[in-house]
Amino acid sequence: MGIVSVTNLKKTYGDFTAVDGISFEINEGEIFGLLGPNGAGKTSTINMIIGLSRPAAGEILVDGIDVRTQLKKAQAIMGIVPDESNLYNEMDGFENLCFCASLYGMRKEEREAKAVRLLEQFRLKEAGKRPFKAYSKGMRRKLTIAAALIHSPRILFLDEPTTGIDVESARQIREMIAGLKKQGTTVLLTTHYIEEAERLCDSIAFIVKGKIVASGSVPELMQSVSHGHAIQLVTDKNVESLAAELQGRFEGSRVEIRPDRSLVLVSERRIPLLPVMEFFDKKGIAVYEARELRRSLEDVFIRLTGIESAVLKKEKEKGGGGR
Amino acid sequence: MKGWIAFLNILKKDVKTYYLKPPNISWGIIFPLSWTLMQLIRTPGGSILQLLPGLISMSVLFGTTSMLAVTITFERSGRSFDRLLLAPISLSTMVLAKIMGAVLFGVFNSFVPVIFAAFFVNLSAVNWALVLPAVFLIAATSTLMGLLIAVSAKQVFEAQTFSNFFRFPMLFLCGLFVPLSSVPIFLRPLSYCLPLTYGTDILNGAIIGAGTLSPLLCFGVLIAFALALFLLCRHNINRKWIM
Numbered sequence: 001m002g003i004v005s006v007t008n009l010k011k012t013y014g015d016f017t018a019v020d021g022i023s024f025e026i027n028e029g030e031i032f033g034l035l036g037p038n039g040a041g042k043t044s045t046i047n048m049i050i051g052l053s054r055p056a057a058g059e060i061l062v063d064g065i066d067v068r069t070q071l072k073k074a075q076a077i078m079g080i081v082p083d084e085s086n087l088y089n090e091m092d093g094f095e096n097l098c099f100c101a102s103l104y105g106m107r108k109e110e111r112e113a114k115a116v117r118l119l120e121q122f123r124l125k126e127a128g129k130r131p132f133k134a135y136s137k138g139m140r141r142k143l144t145i146a147a148a149l150i151h152s153p154r155i156l157f158l159d160e161p162t163t164g165i166d167v168e169s170a171r172q173i174r175e176m177i178a179g180l181k182k183q184g185t186t187v188l189l190t191t192h193y194i195e196e197a198e199r200l201c202d203s204i205a206f207i208v209k210g211k212i213v214a215s216g217s218v219p220e221l222m223q224s225v226s227h228g229h230a231i232q233l234v235t236d237k238n239v240e241s242l243a244a245e246l247q248g249r250f251e252g253s254r255v256e257i258r259p260d261r262s263l264v265l266v267s268e269r270r271i272p273l274l275p276v277m278e279f280f281d282k283k284g285i286a287v288y289e290a291r292e293l294r295r296s297l298e299d300v301f302i303r304l305t306g307i308e309s310a311v312l313k314k315e316k317e318k319g320g321g322g323r
Numbered sequence: 324m325k326g327w328i329a330f331l332n333i334l335k336k337d338v339k340t341y342y343l344k345p346p347n348i349s350w351g352i353i354f355p356l357s358w359t360l361m362q363l364i365r366t367p368g369g370s371i372l373q374l375l376p377g378l379i380s381m382s383v384l385f386g387t388t389s390m391l392a393v394t395i396t397f398e399r400s401g402r403s404f405d406r407l408l409l410a411p412i413s414l415s416t417m418v419l420a421k422i423m424g425a426v427l428f429g430v431f432n433s434f435v436p437v438i439f440a441a442f443f444v445n446l447s448a449v450n451w452a453l454v455l456p457a458v459f460l461i462a463a464t465s466t467l468m469g470l471l472i473a474v475s476a477k478q479v480f481e482a483q484t485f486s487n488f489f490r491f492p493m494l495f496l497c498g499l500f501v502p503l504s505s506v507p508i509f510l511r512p513l514s515y516c517l518p519l520t521y522g523t524d525i526l527n528g529a530i531i532g533a534g535t536l537s538p539l540l541c542f543g544v545l546i547a548f549a550l551a552l553f554l555l556c557r558h559n560i561n562r563k564w565i566m
Contacts, residue, residue, distance in 0.1 A: 050409060052405060052408060072412070072413065073411070075410065080409050084402055086402040086406065090340045099332055100406065102332035103333075103407070103410035104325070104410065105324065105326070105328045105329060105411075
């Protein structure tokens, strides 16, 4: 059983069903992505797991603890980064971190030492004595994440961690998330940026209108919509005339010539490169570039949900948050 | 122990962030002082001692009710209050920590007219053993009423408006300005439903020997009010803020 296990989870607001009987598991130490458009039910799902909202039906187990009956025990191992940076404006960075640590019962020396470490780790040491209200958006986001990590949680919930912040801060946050995985922390990440999820997540669930439409590891999801492997070759000569011969040489393959005159060899099975190179070498054709063409997670998302990923980004830019 | 650390730090944070701010300190001093002067000017030659129970009650009531309602509504609108709901501390610990700051602020307010009075009259006859717990309980019940408002308010101005709706009628019904015996008979049952009525009665008895009810009964009713309001607040927070 995973460290987070969600079974038939349902949430309704009056007549509106925000989450419609979803189930998923998150394994310990993995980064799990929950992807979907606005109003898909991502934040509602997270809120039910962390205890800010009550499910209409279903079961949530966190490290085997039933969240409905032992919420406070479960919250002790969770770190939560909401979609808004919600620390205290009047307090400085150091005070904010120390206060958050105290909510988890950490002693003064312990919380101060950890706060100093986190400020250094997030490159906020200089800003540590400045009030939170004076922080830039990126700095606010980083401090909010640091606050969620102050008690060394086993599971971190990150709701849109890089939305609306500067490129450098977003890069630092992504690095930090990857670093957490190395330390064995489990992460549940929701994001509008599909490429971010593809880069960071081990497993992903696509949620649309309160239902999970697909889930699995990133390679599994890719495989589910992929129809084979493809290698793109850039050569010094036009190889269009060799297409039929090449197809015959590699059984079950198909050759496409791209407008840029590069050749794409498509096959159900993976194609070893050496025989392909030898084929062209014997013909006296130089191959300058050979690379595997991979479908992106964005392609998978579009195929499974029918929603263009650009729409997701636009929704977020408009300022629409999840429920 | 962990709950205790969280309790103390929530209290410390609230006192430092909200109650020890210059506007609140000055308000906490100037407001009771103005009430005292106003009463003295209105009734020249009137004994400060006679005025003291009312001034203490008003200072506590005004110092506590809107203060907590405003700070909590402010934290709720900025979503920083979610941090407390997501912390592994019981709802009771959190509610107690939040009200304690306002209670201490109310107690501080109550001593402004006392200190002022000490310059003019001899307070040696005052029964402090009754005054101190009474002030604490008036502050606790008023703060909890403020919290009850905070659970219903979405904006800071709403919290302030709602506070006034019950604060001002309470002043006239609790026996502060108008003795309970002079309150219209149809309103008198309402007077006995207000915690401030019992707090004021204890103060009247302890300061000027003019209490009408048994202090033991008044303390019992105040404790019952505090407990009932605490449970009601906890229930409402659980029902309304954890949706």
